[in-house]
Amino acid sequence: MDFRLSEEQELLRRSVREFAEIEIRPHVREWDEHQHFPSEVIPALAALGLMGIQIPEQYGGAGMSAIDYCICIEELARVDPGLALSVAAHNGLCSAHISMFGNEAQKQEFLVPLARGERIGAWGLTESTSGSDAAGMHTIATRVGECWSITGSKTFTTHGRVGHIMVVMAITNRTAGSKGISAFIVTHGTQGMHPGKKEDKLGMRASDTSEVLFEDCRVPVDRLLGEEGRGFVDTMQVLDAGRIGIAALSVGLAQGAYEAALRYAQERKAFGKTISAFQAIQWKLADNATRIEAARLMTYRAAYLKDRGDRTTLASSMAKLYASEIAVQAADDCVQIHGGYGFVKDYPAEKFFRDVKLTTIGEGTSEIQRLVIARQLLAR
Ligand SMILES: Cc1cc2nc3c(=O)[nH]c(=O)nc-3n(C[C@H](O)[C@H](O)[C@H](O)COP(=O)(O)OP(=O)(O)OC[C@H]3O[C@@H](n4cnc5c(N)ncnc54)[C@H](O)[C@@H]3O)c2cc1C
Numbered sequence: 114m115d116f117r118l119s120e121e122q123e124l125l126r127r128s129v130r131e132f133a134e135i136e137i138r139p140h141v142r143e144w145d146e147h148q149h150f151p152s153e154v155i156p157a158l159a160a161l162g163l164m165g166i167q168i169p170e171q172y173g174g175a176g177m178s179a180i181d182y183c184i185c186i187e188e189l190a191r192v193d194p195g196l197a198l199s200v201a202a203h204n205g206l207c208s209a210h211i212s213m214f215g216n217e218a219q220k221q222e223f224l225v226p227l228a229r230g231e232r233i234g235a236w237g238l239t240e241s242t243s244g245s246d247a248a249g250m251h252t253i254a255t256r257v258g259e260c261w262s263i264t265g266s267k268t269f270t271t272h273g274r275v276g277h278i279m280v281v282m283a284i285t286n287r288t289a290g291s292k293g294i295s296a297f298i299v300t301h302g303t304q305g306m307h308p309g310k311k312e313d314k315l316g317m318r319a320s321d322t323s324e325v326l327f328e329d330c331r332v333p334v335d336r337l338l339g340e341e342g343r344g345f346v347d348t349m350q351v352l353d354a355g356r357i358g359i360a361a362l363s364v365g366l367a368q369g370a371y372e373a374a375l376r377y378a379q380e381r382k383a384f385g386k387t388i389s390a391f392q393a394i395q396w397k398l399a400d401n402a403t404r405i406e407a408a409r410l411m412t413y414r415a416a417y418l419k420d421r422g423d424r425t426t427l428a429s430s431m432a433k434l435y436a437s438e439i440a441v442q443a444a445d446d447c448v449q450i451h452g453g454y455g456f457v458k459d460y461p462a463e464k465f466f467r468d469v470k471l472t473t474i475g476e477g478t479s480e481i482q483r484l485v486i487a488r489q490l491l492a493r
Contacts, residue, residue: 159230190365195319207234214339235276237267273323305330316467437472
């Protein structure tokens with residue numbers, strides 16, 4: 114076993130960190146306040162390879178490994194979890210689905226512009242009445258001549274309004290349950306597809322989230338992504354990989370919150386000492402640093418298994434569950450260590466506290482991760 118990152122990976126971490134510090138940090142508060150999706154930074158993200166991190170170079174991507182992917186998401190989340198969520202959804206959901214299950218023509222037409230950052234990706238599984246129970250969806254696709262007609266709606270779609278290319282899951286056979294769901298590639302502007310309500314969110318506010326509505330939205334038959342009826346099964350594989358990304362996002366967010374707390378503890382004085390001199394504060398710092406290290410190792414191990422080509426369902430869910438829950442604790446302790454200043458917007462603590470809650474909800478709640486983990490354990 115070798116726990117060291119390679120020199121290239123250390124360099125990657127330094128480059129993404131420097132980019133995040135210089136290009137993102139100065140705008141974090143403004144983007145959060147105005148719920149502004151920063152499309153203006155997409156070209157710079159693309160220049161660093163961050164819009165096609167794991168997409169092979171032949172399709173315009175950076176061809177990086179799953180561990181490299183974690184490093185990139187972690188470093189973005191350390192500064193702005195909202196932007197990191199957008200990068201993770203673009204890479205880990207929409208682009209990954211097309212990369213894993215698209216045919217050559219679909220990859221040339223859709224994956225290349227996504228990987229180059231010329232187009233932004235969205236991915237629609239969740240509906241207003243089916244989130245955890247995703248197979249209980251109502252959106253339906255009916256074959257009409259040489260087209261599929263999609264009718265229904267998707268909720269909480271990251272990039273529902275700003276995205277250009279969306280992967281949409283819909284029922285193609287009502288009697289086949291989860292085996293009657295298929296995936297389609299739909300481009301924004303297609304007649305019958307309308308962005309719906311933009312969500313006004315607690316956190317992750319720089320990441321665009323909205324409803325997307327479909328009314329007899331006709332897409333050509335060659336937009337079927339993967340095999341007919343395999344959309345849900347493929348989705349589970351996309352999520353196995355995507356959850357490693359949310360684990361990395363959680364590690365990065367926890368690291369950002371921990372560093373803010375450490376810095377503040379060394380500056381703030383009470384009873385004639387810096388508060389870092391008090392054991393109660395030291396234990397919080399020690400516990401968080403330890404938990405973050407454990408979460409990072411679990412996340413990198415899941416990524417390592419993915420890079421080896423292993424099935425990662427168990428490792429991905431364990432990493433996502435643990436990393437997101439310790440991140441909630443890190444953000445909570447960050448506010449606590451800041452005292453009253455943790456409650457106001459002049460310090461980063463309150464934003465980490467708001468952003469972090471998404472990590473225990475998106476791409477499967479903590480309860481669903483426990484369910485997936487238990488199923489895997491019981492099936493052994
Ligand atoms: C900011 C944001 C971005 C998102 N981006 C996307 C996106 O790009 N694409 C997309 O498709 N979706 C996206 N989602 C949706 C997200 O994946 C869902 O919100 C999530 O899966 C939970 O579904 P739900 O909200 O319907 O909650 P529900 O499924 O209604 O769950 C409510 C509660 O019940 C619990 N629960 C449900 N079933 C069980 C069970 N069997 N056992 C125990 N407890 C259970 C849940 O854990 C939760 O605590 C996003 C959500 C948010 C908030």
